[in-house]
Amino acid sequence: MADEPLVLGIETSCDETGVGIVRGTTLLADAVASSVDEHARFGGVVPEVASRAHLEAMVPTIDRALKEAGISARDLDGIAVTAGPGLAGALLVGVSAAKAYAYALGKPLYGVNHLASHICVDQLEHGPLPEPTMALLVSGGHSSLLLSSDITSDVRPMGATIDDAAGEAFDKIARVLNLGFPGGPVIDRYAREGDPKAIAFPRGLSGPRDPAYDFSFSGLKTAVARWIEAKRAAGEEVPVRDVAASFQEAVVDVLTRKAVRACKDEGVDHLMIGGGVAANSRLRALAQERCEAAGIRLRVPRPKLCTDNGAMVAALGAEMVARNRAASDWDLSADSSLPVTDPHVPGNGHGHSHDHVHEVSKENLYS
Amino acid sequence: MLLLALDTATPAVTVALHDGEAVVASSGQVDARRHGELLLPAVDRVLAAAGVKLDAVTGIVVGTGPGPYTGLRVGLMTADTFGLALGVPVYGVCTLDGLAYAADIEKGPFVVATDARRKEVYWATYADSRTRLTGPAVDRPADIAERVAGLPAVGAGALLYPDTFPQAHEPEHVSAAALASLAAEKLAAGEELEEPRPLYLRRPDAQVPKNYKVVTPK
Ligand SMILES: [Zn+2]
Numbered sequence: 001m002a003d004e005p006l007v008l009g010i011e012t013s014c015d016e017t018g019v020g021i022v023r024g025t026t027l028l029a030d031a032v033a034s035s036v037d038e039h040a041r042f043g044g045v046v047p048e049v050a051s052r053a054h055l056e057a058m059v060p061t062i063d064r065a066l067k068e069a070g071i072s073a074r075d076l077d078g079i080a081v082t083a084g085p086g087l088a089g090a091l092l093v094g095v096s097a098a099k100a101y102a103y104a105l106g107k108p109l110y111g112v113n114h115l116a117s118h119i120c121v122d123q124l125e126h127g128p129l130p131e132p133t134m135a136l137l138v139s140g141g142h143s144s145l146l147l148s149s150d151i152t153s154d155v156r157p158m159g160a161t162i163d164d165a166a167g168e169a170f171d172k173i174a175r176v177l178n179l180g181f182p183g184g185p186v187i188d189r190y191a192r193e194g195d196p197k198a199i200a201f202p203r204g205l206s207g208p209r210d211p212a213y214d215f216s217f218s219g220l221k222t223a224v225a226r227w228i229e230a231k232r233a234a235g236e237e238v239p240v241r242d243v244a245a246s247f248q249e250a251v252v253d254v255l256t257r258k259a260v261r262a263c264k265d266e267g268v269d270h271l272m273i274g275g276g277v278a279a280n281s282r283l284r285a286l287a288q289e290r291c292e293a294a295g296i297r298l299r300v301p302r303p304k305l306c307t308d309n310g311a312m313v314a315a316l317g318a319e320m321v322a323r324n325r326a327a328s329d330w331d332l333s334a335d336s337s338l339p340v341t342d343p344h345v346p347g348n349g350h351g352h353s354h355d356h357v358h359e360v361s362k363e364n365l366y367s
Numbered sequence: 368m369l370l371l372a373l374d375t376a377t378p379a380v381t382v383a384l385h386d387g388e389a390v391v392a393s394s395g396q397v398d399a400r401r402h403g404e405l406l407l408p409a410v411d412r413v414l415a416a417a418g419v420k421l422d423a424v425t426g427i428v429v430g431t432g433p434g435p436y437t438g439l440r441v442g443l444m445t446a447d448t449f450g451l452a453l454g455v456p457v458y459g460v461c462t463l464d465g466l467a468y469a470a471d472i473e474k475g476p477f478v479v480a481t482d483a484r485r486k487e488v489y490w491a492t493y494a495d496s497r498t499r500l501t502g503p504a505v506d507r508p509a510d511i512a513e514r515v516a517g518l519p520a521v522g523a524g525a526l527l528y529p530d531t532f533p534q535a536h537e538p539e540h541v542s543a544a545a546l547a548s549l550a551a552e553k554l555a556a557g558e559e560l561e562e563p564r565p566l567y568l569r570r571p572d573a574q575v576p577k578n579y580k581v582v583t584p585k
Binding site for chain 2: 046048049051052055058059062063073088089092093095096097099100101103104105330331332333334
């Protein structure tokens, strides 16, 4: 529909420079430049390397997104940007670009929450989000269970990891197995040829007295590493495929069990899974199986929309416009620990005004 | 010609508008931790004071540093994006050149130094306010004391280390007004300006994780 808001979204919270364009819930462009290769030799994302790459990639990526969408920037109804959470320096590059772009084009600016964007992106795949929706977000940076009755105003944390993120555990186990970085895709690949029941790795926080919706992957990580070391110490060959499959099974077993339980407890009949780990084939399969058994409808966007991208930011921005949420002010800043309960950073209404003009003189203030 | 100049390479967040003849309006605030918040409202105020809209601007001038990276990128990213949105050229000017210009010294040599943190300075030497001789470079003040001995010096980096720069004086901070004036002068003379690319001068701090640590107790 032509009257749905046309929004450009910018994402720079980690190592992907993402620029997406949507019209309402329709995806028009999803341009991503990644610096992942530059981080590979460090075995993790180096913040300064990511920030430098964002600055280099931003203008070409915006250009690419506009061409892909076949629209003119003048036609946009708003600019959205990830204001947090994420790496402070990396976020600041995207926020600076979005502010300058919105200001130069005379468009409203929406600083939005990265986690809420991960949930909202599913609208581009499966249409408007049911309200309420339970969301399981799993990536190298986050593992959270969130309940939202309105993605623009109400996101409630149900549970989160108390130590490592799920994706981090994949990276670490891949490193122990000498499979490289990032660990997610390669563990998934090896696990397909392995036996998930070969080794009984522990399920973190799964006891009767443990918090029902929180996660812990640190103990699992240590257990897997010890198991591998014992094999190596005994001079035995490490069955990489079985280790990958059994480790992966322990992770996705806990994730899906807790997510389904949260849905049942809250009487929510929709579960969405997002974040980079949502690309994991076993997580998708097991979630599907358990949701079906529990009468819950599962929504998982395609892998490219699960990892960090600009389209998810644009999707949430479009929803902000559609629901008449207040735009952000020109002094919007990046907030590396923006609470998940703040889907966006509304302005106080003074940001677009021209007060404080008296602070400017015709003379240079320093002279 | 209507140039919008901005610089966030140092603790100063500074913006100026230059019409080819003179600086029309300018703004400067010193706050090392809030470049991201302060820059765009400052642009808005400067334009309002001059009574023009951003789309009247014919070129963007941006300080390329050297400077602490996080703040430096705010100015560069803002300038790049303005250039994209408006379809106007973006020119880079070394931030130290702006300070040298503002120092208004006809006969050098003299030194410009800014604070590089970690007990170092970003510095360059100049024959006069428009002619850089060496640099920019990043060094510990004590390590360059011999090379700058006897020379007048300007900038916060010089004022911070009087042992190395006993003849340090104002200006302390860079002003976009100086950057704009320098750029306008060069453009009018048909000179090429630099690309708007950051002068980091240091490699990124990248901790390579140590070899995988054995977790099994021995
Ligand atoms: Zn993410």
